[in-house]
Amino acid sequence: MTHRKIPLVDLHAQYLSLKPEIDAAMATVIKDSAYIRGPFVERFEKEFATATGAQHCISCADGTGAIYIVLRQLGIGPGDEVITTSNSWISTTEVVTQAGARVVLADVEDDFYNLDPDKVEAAVTPRTKAIIAVHLLGQPAEMDRLMDICRRHNLHLIEDCAQAHLAEYKGRQIGTFGVAATFSFYPGKNLGAYGDAGGIITNDSALAGRMRSFARHGSSPVSKHDHIMEGVNSRLDGIQAAVLSVKLPHLRDWNRRRREVAAGYTERLKDVPGVITPKIRPGCEHVFHVYALRLQNRDRVRDALNAAGVSTTVHYPTPLPFLEAYKYLGYTREGLPVIARHQQENLSLPIYPEITDTDLDFVVEIVKANS
Ligand SMILES: Cc1ncc(COP(=O)(O)O)c(C=O)c1O
Secondary structure, three states, rough: OOOOOOOOOOOOHHHHHHHHHHHHHHHHHHHOOOEEEEEHHHHHHHHHHHHOOEEEEEEEEHHHHHHHHHHHHOOOOOOOOOEEOOOOOOHHHHHHHOOEEEEEEEEEEEOOOEOEEEEEEHHOEEEEEEEEOHHHHHHHOOHHHHHHHHHHHHEOOOOOOOOOOEEOOOOOOOOOOOOOOEEEEOOOOOOOOOOOOEEEEEOOHHHHHHHHHHHHOEEEEOOOEEEEEEEEEOOEHHHHHHHHHHHHHHHHHHHHHHHHHHHHHHHOOOOOOOEEEEOOOOEEEEEOOOEEEEEEHHHHHHHHHHHHOOOOEEOOOOOOOHHHHHHHOOOOOOOOHHHHHHHHHHHEEEEOOOOOHHHHHHHHHHHHHHH
């Protein structure tokens, strides 16, 4: 069986679908020399706040820095603990350490692959200051339970929405539950720029002002040279903002198509022995940044797909608690049994709005033949 190579994501196909608008937007930024901050950045911030239903959007250089900015401006630092999921990209946790606090990792839910609220509750100590809920793979975390834990223990709830732009939990946009939420606009994300880019949303005006200042070297709102604190340099540039403004109006359609693709995979694979298709949390709108199967014969399926020119990956090959970087935290596989098992079973298949049904048929046949 021959077929074209199928990438994990196809950024070029998306560019071709918007080429005239993207090229014109980038040319305008260059013509206006509006490289850093300026009208394109302000416009995107307003548009993204509107799209997410938040009062404030603070753009920044990337999704990693976004979490760092939130942590620092919530005053989280030495002596504090921050609980988050065992399954995320290291951005979620490295900034906790950089802020001076201690990372605490909880196991994940077997069905939904996100932070398990029971494990979070068990990990709360008098030093806990915040929970970072990651809406991993595009699936909303269990917000009712996590909000309840935060309320009872007086903790900040931060949402890492890097993989879940415009996902909904029980009819409400993710990113609007916690005190602040962070986004990555890395090129491969559901809403991706043409380089690094990130943003923070919040409804807390005082926090928004502090975060905006901190991200720009601590400058006061009125004068760039009047530093009210030491900060960091984390700015979105004009070209990225202009690209994001062209793409944002298409995001809902792209997410809808991702859901269709996911449903297409799930329908084709639903009764295949040895294959567990992803479940959608009831009442939620998953945006399928990633379509992750769990497979009895994961390595055999992965090798067969790769041999046929189908790119796959694992989110993530080594979960956070088992990384060399976190050896000092002392987690064991026995202590985190769900993520330890998922690590052996996970496989992420190609998903992007432009993938065709013929591509899906091709991928599915290989999965079926090797499961
Ligand atoms: C869950 C999660 N959080 C944070 C980030 C960090 O985003 P960035 O790459 O823009 O720094 C990513 C990016 O991969 C991510 O997947």
